[in-house]
Amino acid sequence: QLQLQESGPGLVMPSETLSLTCTVSGGSITNGAYYWGWIRQHPAKGLEWIGSISSSGIAYYRPSLQSRVTISVDTSKNQFSLQLTSVTAADTAMYFCARPVTTGTTGPFDHWGQGVLVTVTS
């Protein structure tokens, strides 16, 4: 059974870089032309797609975050990662990694990690 697990610091200082990793188990990240995604949810708010990446490294980003976001993939570790630079309190959120139900497109998502809460604070 495919499982995704986010990991990374729960606290980040303002102006620094948020770095998270999603480890995929129960299947290979290179199996099928899936786009692996990052989604965040601000406290008591709705969901926001951050970006997605294929196992070959093709990445797409939310336009409003594009200047600060990098998503990368490490097929040897069966992982993909998120970096968000110059964070502010507005980046405080629960961050989820996820995989779509079908190949060849960035959504919708039927496999999700449990999420990791990242708080931006000095």
Place this chain on the structure above:
Amino acid sequence: EIVLTQSPDTLSLSAGERATLSCRASQNVPSSYVAWYQQKPGQAPRLLIYGAFRRATGVPDRFSGSGSGTDFTLTISRLQPEDFAVYYCQQYGSAPLLTFGGGTKVEI
């Protein structure tokens, strides 16, 4: 960017009743690529419906989706106690760019 507006914000119903949730898009969603998710407190979202009406694996048939163009609906035919949650719509017709609605809370 396609903006999704969900209504109502909150739906107060009793178990056994029918729930009708609306999702309106700011422009046509190509191929009716709309999905619906259920989210309970402290959990990740769960995919219920995609392609406007296709149920995801393991989703009970009391959940159904409909609609096209700019207007989409999630219907829960007879609410069960475990169905009280927040529901989000998502469009992927403009993929790779994805957008979500603001959510509808279904409460007792």
